[in-house]
Amino acid sequence: MDDLQIRGYCKLIGGKLIQDGICLLESDAPFAAFLDQVVKQFSVQHPRFGKLDRLAQLAYACTEILINKLKSQNINLTEETSLLFMNASSSLDTDLRFDKSIQSMASPSLFVYTLPNILLAEICIKNGLKGENTFLVAEKPDPELYLLQIQRIFRDQTTHICIAGWAEILDENYDCSVFLIDRIKAGAKSSTPLNISSLNKILS
Amino acid sequence: MKVHVIGTGVISALGENSAANYHALSNGKHGITADSSYLDSFVSGIPVARVMQSNSELAEMLTVSDRLPRTALLGMTAAKEAVQPFIKEMAGARIGYISGTTVGGMDLTEGFFRQEMKGKGSGKLSDLIYHECGKISNLIAKEIGVIDFVTTLNTACSSSANAIMLASRMIKSGYLDFAIAGGTDALTAFTLNGFNTLLLLDNELCRPFDSSRKGLNLGEGAGYLLLASEKMSQKLGIDVHAEVSGYANASDAYHQTALSEDGTGPSLVLKNALEIAGIHPKDVGYINLHGTATTNNDIAEGVAIKKVFGDNVPAFSSTKAYTGHTLGASGGIEAVFTVQSIVNQKSIAALRFNTPMPETGLIPVTESKPLKIEHALSNSFGFGGNCCSLLFSRKH
Numbered sequence: 009m010d011d012l013q014i015r016g017y018c019k020l021i022g023g024k025l026i027q028d029g030i031c032l033l034e035s036d037a038p039f040a041a042f043l044d045q046v047v048k049q050f051s052v053q054h055p056r057f058g059k060l061d062r063l064a065q066l067a068y069a070c071t072e073i074l075i076n077k078l079k080s081q082n083i084n085l086t087e088e089t090s091l092l093f094m095n096a097s098s099s100l101d102t103d104l105r106f107d108k109s110i111q112s113m114a115s116p117s118l119f120v121y122t123l124p125n126i127l128l129a130e131i132c133i134k135n136g137l138k139g140e141n142t143f144l145v146a147e148k149p150d151p152e153l154y155l156l157q158i159q160r161i162f163r164d165q166t167t168h169i170c171i172a173g174w175a176e177i178l179d180e181n182y183d184c185s186v187f188l189i190d191r192i193k194a195g196a197k198s199s200t201p202l203n204i205s206s207l208n209k210i211l212s
Numbered sequence: 213m214k215v216h217v218i219g220t221g222v223i224s225a226l227g228e229n230s231a232a233n234y235h236a237l238s239n240g241k242h243g244i245t246a247d248s249s250y251l252d253s254f255v256s257g258i259p260v261a262r263v264m265q266s267n268s269e270l271a272e273m274l275t276v277s278d279r280l281p282r283t284a285l286l287g288m289t290a291a292k293e294a295v296q297p298f299i300k301e302m303a304g305a306r307i308g309y310i311s312g313t314t315v316g317g318m319d320l321t322e323g324f325f326r327q328e329m330k331g332k333g334s335g336k337l338s339d340l341i342y343h344e345c346g347k348i349s350n351l352i353a354k355e356i357g358v359i360d361f362v363t364t365l366n367t368a369c370s371s372s373a374n375a376i377m378l379a380s381r382m383i384k385s386g387y388l389d390f391a392i393a394g395g396t397d398a399l400t401a402f403t404l405n406g407f408n409t410l411l412l413l414d415n416e417l418c419r420p421f422d423s424s425r426k427g428l429n430l431g432e433g434a435g436y437l438l439l440a441s442e443k444m445s446q447k448l449g450i451d452v453h454a455e456v457s458g459y460a461n462a463s464d465a466y467h468q469t470a471l472s473e474d475g476t477g478p479s480l481v482l483k484n485a486l487e488i489a490g491i492h493p494k495d496v497g498y499i500n501l502h503g504t505a506t507t508n509n510d511i512a513e514g515v516a517i518k519k520v521f522g523d524n525v526p527a528f529s530s531t532k533a534y535t536g537h538t539l540g541a542s543g544g545i546e547a548v549f550t551v552q553s554i555v556n557q558k559s560i561a562a563l564r565f566n567t568p569m570p571e572t573g574l575i576p577v578t579e580s581k582p583l584k585i586e587h588a589l590s591n592s593f594g595f596g597g598n599c600c601s602l603l604f605s606r607k608h
Contacts, residue, residue: 114254114409120468129596133465 012162013198015083017187017210018074020046020066027077029209039180043069050076054134061102061121062182064130067093067175070184071131074171078188089169090139090161091128094153095176098145099124127175139167149174149185151207158189158202174211185210215380215456216445217604219438220548221293221394223286224535225261225431228273229293233545234552237560238580242534244417244429252326253401255408258415260399261431261536276355281317281342282432284351286541287396290434291356294392298438299357301448305389308361309353310379311436312371312395314540317342318402348396361388366540368594369502370461371395373543373602376437377459383441390444394436394544403539404430410469418505418537420530421514421576423567428504431536435545454551457587457605458489464597470508475516477599478502478591482520485589485601496526496603497585498559500550501576502593503530504537513591514572527577533563543592547602550590554606559583 019026023042025033033049035042043065047057052072054060060068075085102121109115120126125143132141140161146153154172161170173186187210192198200206222229225243226236236243246262248255263270263286270285271278274292278285291309295302320339328335342348349364365371365378372395379393397403407413407430414427437456445452462484464477471477486493502513517525531549538545553560562576577583590602 110254116410116469119406119409126468129465129468 011192012158012189012202013192014200014202014206014210015188015190016074016078017185018070018077020070020184021182025073027073039177039182059117060130061118063099063101063124063175063177064121064127066177066182066184067127067173067186068130070175070186071171071173074186074188075135083188085135085137086168087136087138088166089137089171090141090167091131091137092142092154092157092161092170092172093128093175094144094146094149095124095174096145096147097176097178101177101179131171140164149211151204151211154207154211155202155204162191213384213386214442215383216440216442216607217437217453217456217551218440218445218450219294219297220436220453220551221290222433222435222545222548223263223289224433224538224545225263226534228265228289230548230552233549237531237534237549238558240561240563240580242563244431244536248404251399251401251404253404253408255404255413258404258413259417259429261429262399263432274355280351281348282319282398283313283315283317283396284342284348286398286432286434287311287348287352288355290394290396291352291392291436294436294438295356298450301450302390305444306360306387307358308379308382308388308391309349309356309358310363310365310375310391310393311349311352312365312367312375312540312543313345313348313397314366314368314371315397315400315403316345316348318400319398322401356392358392367598368596369537369539369542370592370594370598370600371540371543372435373547373590373592373600374461376456376543376547376602377461377600379439380456380459383439389441391439392436393439394434394547395541396434397432397538397540399430399432412506414505417564418533419564420501420503420505420533420562421510421569421574422565423569425505425507425510427506428532429536431538433535433538433541433545435541435548437544437547437551452607454554454604455607456602458485458491458603459601460484460488461598461600464599466597469595471512471593471597473511473515475512475519477597478513478516478593479519481599481601482516482589485603489603489605491587491603493521494524496587496589497583498550498553498588499526499528500546500553500560500588500590501528501530502591503532505530505532509593510569511571513593514569514574517574518572525574527559527583529560529562529576531560543590543600546590546592550588550604554585554588554604557582557585
């Protein structure tokens with residue numbers, strides 16, 4: 009098993025945008041207005057961002073900000089990038105909205121987001137990623153589960169990079185963390201090796 | 213190692229075995245004759261292609277419990293038909309059962325919730341144990357006596373085409389000697405509601421590739437091919453229906469429930485399936501379309517066909533005008549029909565076609581007539597942009 013390292017993370021939680029431990033934005037605004045501010049200030053690009061559901065918007069924006077930051081450090085995604093996301097409420101936020109829409113006219117555009125793993129496709133399509141995709145539902149972010157799953161993903165030698173994250177939203181409660189993992193080059197030393205304590209720092 | 217088709221099994225609204233289905237196809241007789249109201253969904257009065265037999269009738273034919281999910285009962289009927297003639301010959305060989313399904317045991321789950329909503333605790337929990345798609349495969353594999361390798365694929369409407377592709381690859385690389393590959397799906401309120409929400413259902417009979425098409429009709433059934441390695445079919449001196457000569461899978465990477473207007477995924481799989489087989493587009497005699505009759509599918513598929521075949525488009529038709537869209541079973545059922553068209557050297561007539569789509573001008577074959585078919589393609593495209601095309605070749 010190769011040694012793995014975390015190359016940076018981005019968090020959107022409770023009106024804060026935190027990147028690698030530094031808070032870059034703080035706001036009292038409700039989710040929609042806060043995300044709007046994030047998207048504008050950090051130039052998150054998507055041809056139809058407004059059509060995504062709130063869960064996909066949250067995960068997509070957080071991932072784009074991380075990817076752009078890493079690009080500036082010359083860490084670029086390859087086709088063989090794998091994705092691993094988890095949350096607690098699955099797509100319940102959109103399921104409830106869809107359920108409401110059934111009373112009048114069931115909304116096709118909401119219906120297609122009544123699965124949490126759609127957010128993986130949004131990230132893949134935008135970035136041309138063709139690696140393995142995993143979405144798991146767990147009660148809370150569990151560093152041991154992340155470690156196990158990431159190690160499993162990298163056992164496949166075609167995976168060079170993994171983007172992992174926790175993307176949770178239900179009404180006004182949201183919590184998103186996205187981080188990038190790759191292999192430590194032979195002989196090199198990493199400041200943030202992948203282990204329970206480094207995962208704990210990001211996910212707590 | 214070549215992969216041979218040595219048997220078929222199918223049950224659909226057209227009938228309970230391969231011969232009955234082909235008889236209906238050759239006579240232009242469709243099976244979209246039921247009314248969706250019996251499914252207790254949000255929409256009633258929509259035409260659906262229902263398998264004639266009730267669960268208890270299927271169970272009696274099979275001599276199994278009628279408390280099993282309908283998806284399993286349909287699958288057992290078709291899989292048994294495919295396997296039965298060769299049970300003895302296959303003894304001792306490595307046999308796989310690879311099946312696609314999208315609803316699994318949903319019919320029983322729906323029954324549970326209907327009951328449970330009347331009062332907490334009034335639903336039977338045992339109705340939920342077959343909910344998962346893989347449970348259906350386990351039930352069927354046990355019934356037909358396959359224990360070497362069992363797996364389930366769910367890639368929506370391309371599930372069973374992908375099952376045939378996986379089975380062929382496993383035989384080709386020497387992992388299996390025989391495989392029963394295809395899929396099964398029963399009609400449920402769940403799928404009817406879903407497709408209704410997506411505004412994809414036609415409340416009249418569907419009209420694939422016609423400019424007036426408005427959507428699809430749902431159907432149910434199961435279809436399986438019995439595949440054998442060339443080595444096995446030669447050793448046993450078995451009659452070979454056709455060869456699986458090519459297959460390809462690609463993602464359209466465009467939308468959750470729609471294909472790209474330029475048919476990226478469909479044209480990739482058509483091209484790649486031909487390339488794997490080393491066959492020139494002009495040598496294809498017939499295409500069994502995905503042809504759901506939704507506005508979006510038929511344009512994307514038509515554009516892809518024009519891209520790959522240029523001015524030499526082979527005869528093509530959609531058998532969904534006969535069986536309805538059987539979702540996870542459609543790739544398996546249509547693979548059987550494609551093989552039958554090769555064996556009989558006859559086209560299958562498109563139904564209810566009047567005016568070509570202005571976007572492509574493509575005209576399907578509207579007669580069941582003698583046709584030289586050396587190679588035939590079967591298309592299956594699923595939600596999520598999961599596209600699959602299978603190429604079958606005549607065995608001389």
